[in-house]
Each structure stands twice: as C-alpha cells, then as structure tokens.
Amino acid sequence: MAHKRKTAGITGGAGYIGSHIIADLLERDVEVFVLDNFSTGNRRNLFEHAHYHLIEGDVRDPNAVQAFLAHRPDVVFHFAASKAAGESMVDPVKYSDNNLRGTLLLIEELVKAGIGSFVFSSSAAVYGDPQYIPLDEKHPRIPANFYGYTKMVIEDTLEWYSRLTGLRYASLRYFNAAGYDVKGRVRGLENQPQNLLPIVMEVAAGMRSELQIFGDDYDTPDGTCIRDYIHVNDLATAHILAMEHLLEKRENVTVNLGSEKGLSVKEIVEQARIITGRPIPARVVGRRPGDPAALYASAAKAAAELNWRAEVSDASKLIESMWSVYREIKP
Template identity: 40%
Template sequence: MKEILVVGGAGYIGSHMCKYLHKNGMTPVVLDNLSYGHRQAVQWGPFYEGEMADTALLKKIFSEHRIEAVMHFAAFCYVGESMQLPLKYYQNNIAATLTLLTEMVEHNILNFIFSSTCATYGEPEQLPLLEDFPQNPINPYGRSKLMMEQILGDLDHAHNLKSVCLRYFNAAGADSEGEIGEDHDPETHLIPLVLQTALGQREKLTIFGSDYPTQDGTCIRDYIHIEDLAQAHHLSLLHLLAGGASKKYNLGNGNGYSILDVIKTAEAVTKKTIPHSYAERRPGDPAALVGSAELIIRELGWKPQFNSLESILQTAWNWHSNHPDGFKDA
C-alpha cells in the first residue's frame, strides 16, 4: 500500500482525506500538532504528533516510512484572524511549510498536493473565477497561499518537485457515513455556526455585513462537499504518481449562495428556525467568490457527487445532530 504523508491529517479536511485514501488502498501517515485537529479523527493510519517545522521529526517519519507524496492541510485559514495576526500566518503558512519542503527535497520525495484557496484571487473582476484570472489577494491568508504557489513553481524548476495546487472555495458538509465531521474551536465557518444555532447551542447567528452588492446584501460563496474535495485530491495525487506535470485547479461547484440562502436551506433541512442578526462587515471579506472547476473536470475526470447546497447541509446536519459536542461524542 502506498504511504502518503498527510500533514494536518487530524483536522477537518485532512481527516476526511485520510479516510478517502484508506478506502482507495493507500496508507495515510498523519502528522498533526492537534492545535486544531482531533486525535479521535485519526483512524486510518499511523499518527505522529508534532510540528511540520520539526526537522528531526520529519527525518524520523521519512526514514520510518516509504513516503511517496505529501499532502498539506496544516495551514492557518481564518481570513479575519490573518488581518489581525499576519505574522502568525506567514510563520506557519510559509516558514514552517518551507521546512517541510526542504526535508522533502532532501529525501527525494517530489510529489506535493497543496491546499491553496480562492482567496488568492482577491476581489474578482468577473465570475465564475477561472485559474488564469489575476491573483490579487486582499488579506494575509490569501497572500500566504499565493506566495506558496509561487515558491512551488520555483521548486519545480530547480528540484523537479511536482505539485498540484488546489484552490478551494468553501469546504462544507461531513462524511456521508457519519464517522467524522467538522469540529473547530472556536468555530468560525458559516455552516457549522448555522447548524449550532439550529441545535440551540447559539442564541442566534451573526451575519457580518448586510450591504454587499449582492441580491440580498450578504456575501456569496461557493460550497464544495468535503468528500468531493477528497476525490479531487486523490485524482491529483494519482496524476502526480503517474509522472504528471505540476497543475493548478479550482475546486468549487460553480454555484454561489448568499448567507441568507444558506440559512433558508438549513431551515428546510433541519426543520428549525435559525435566528440571526447583522453586524458590521469584516475586513478582508470579498462580496462574492464563485469558481469554475471545469479544468479539473476536463483534465482529471473529477465528478462531484454533492452538487446541491441541500445535500451538503444534510450530511453536515447528520454529523452535528448526532455529535452536538463534536468529537467529544465520537
């Protein structure tokens, strides 16, 4: 079984990726410091607790396992926090990642799947976003990801390190079998916040901004189911393992939903009223982000299974309603 190092494999996206790799005959080797991840979410392969900037630990992992590729899910990813703590983001998302990449080159591990983001595009001039559109990020989070994309281009040229950069839109939903789901502390992602409100764990949902230039004044985002995301990563991995060239792909559904759309759909799924109120806009939030994934569909044969907001919310509701305290209930 091919061994794949999954950095951040105890987190939301990383843990779903590990399950998907295991289902497809691969062994995920997890490295995670558990600052945001959960030990209970590591179920499908060996686990190393520690930092991706720990050179000695990386050497140990690379000597104990025949790692054929590395998947990186260990970035900090909160736009608002990045505006307040840019050094935290540059230190982890760039400096620590460079340590990981240095050890990969040292050990001749030259296949890298990188979680990038639609935040590299900044305020889009037109929608849906295509991969060759200008990248002008408006927050440190997006800038840190764009810098890493550029660095990976240099490493391909200098060291033949091949990478696939996957520009996520909004990862959402949960494992369709109900084993794992989304559990952050503190929680800042819209869909878990909406569902926690439906469960009565929050008095109401706060919507940041009601005066965006959208149909109802709230931000519009493109949501992609976590298992569809994992499928795209697996196809990207197979592409690299077969000797494929470095690539950059958008991962989205091509459909934009406003915050009020999400609330309305969640009320239909949960059969509960979701109280909400408005606050000032958050700095660094674009009005709308919607992406075209036609390139990865055409080139790698990606076939998303959860194309509706309702189906995404249903899997998330199954997890949250059965695990109201997250992994403490798992």
C-alpha cells in the same frame, strides 16, 4: 508480481479536511502516515486501521518532519496551516510562522529526502477581490489578506522548486469547504470554525445563541453575500485524483475546486431551518471590510485535467451531512 501498496504522508491529518482525505485513501488501500500537533486537529478523527500511522509533532519541527518523511511516502498532502483570513490580518506572525516557515521547512526536507510528489492545500484567497466571476485560474492573484498571500508565496515557491529540483506538485485552490462525510466515517467536529455553515450548525444545535449576517445591502438578489461552497467529500475526491495525476502523468497541476454555483447567506440559513427544523435566530450587522458581494469558481480546468466535478455540493447535501453530526451535540 506483487502489487506495491501506495503510501501517502498527510500533515494536519486529524483536521477537518485531512481526515476526510485519509478515509478515502484507506478505502483505496493506501498506507497513510499522519503528522499532526493537535493544535486544531480532533482526536476523534484518528483511524484504527492497520495501514494508519500517527506521528505526533509539528511541521515546524525538523525532527518531527524528518521522522514523518523517514517512511518515504510516494506523495505528501499538506494541510497543516492556519486558515482564518481575518485573524491573519491581526496576527501575521502566526501565519508567517505556520503557513510560510512550516511549509518551507516541509518542502525543503521533502526535496532532501528525494520525495517527488506534493499536494498543496491552497485557496481561492490567492485571487483577492474578484475582477470578474466566475473566477478561473487565469484571474490575477492579488490577495486581499495575509492568509491569501501566504498561499500565493508557497505556490510560487513550488513552481521554482519544480523547475530546479524536479519536485512535482498539485496546487488545489479551494473555495468554501463544507459538509461532513456522507458515509459517516468522520465525526470529529472542526475546531474553532470561522466559516458560515459550521456557525449556522452551531446555532441550530444550541451552541451559539444567534447567527450574525454581515450586511444585507449587497448587489445580490437577496442583499447578502454569495459564495461557492464545496462539499468536503468532493474535495477529497479531487485530492485522490491529484495524487494519481502526479504519480502517473508526472505533471504539475494548479486548479480551482469549487461547485461553480453561488449560494447566498440567506439561502443557506433558510435551507438550514427547513432541514434542521430549528429556528436559527439571525441578526443583520454591519458589513465586514473586504467582503466581495459574490465569489464563485470556474472549475473547468479541474474537469479537463483531473476529470473532476463536484457531485455532492448542493445546499441540501451540505446541510444534511453537517446536521447528521451536529444534531448529536448536547449544548
């Protein structure tokens, strides 16, 4: 009997994380259908491949979503969302429109089309300020920003839809995604990055004059905030395992995706100076409101349920893989 090729739909597939997952899906002979409006996606992240199909459109447009789902993918991965926590507090309409309205429309159309498996790009932002660390999945969800709230609402909606319609879902709670493809398959830069590592790289590449460090008086060994950075290749592997889990076991799964190790801002900057050979000027400024001193994951549940572990998320791999892309930039 002929082998039936798996099919996957990816919203936001020209973005930073989506494009890395597509590279892995294509290597596994999965046929991919991409929906992207290129508001933050990068056309450098499109693939020329017989099993790659692009639908240019918006997840909030019912016609675009229906055209995307007409291909009846076995599983849909959803990455088309806004993700800057600070911005969500000053422009909540953008986040309710994109992250809530857009995702709810997608889920509704998914159910109408009878597509049964959904992989949701969630976030550790659902937890809010840590009551203990490492953060595990039992930690209370009390988001400290509107972005985290939008992710929590969709998680809860998926639980209801699963109960009522049989939709199977994986909610993957990312910590800080970073790094670039260690195989060099994805070279398009992330658009309007808000996170520490790409900003460090922009300073190293001469795209910014300096790095701002938001506070150096936290209760941490060097006074700067500690965060859990997860390499985008490790994230991609987790998504493939989540897809297989949904298609084979037909069970829902909600897990943290983190390295289980914390790196401070100063540790990142020092390591980046060594690897890039650039000075990377940094200036300490005031704390940002709502920044906890330390935040890192327990990923024991992902290990138990998906057989997943972070493999390339140490500081040197994160920075080396990013610098391989940023050092080509002419400021």
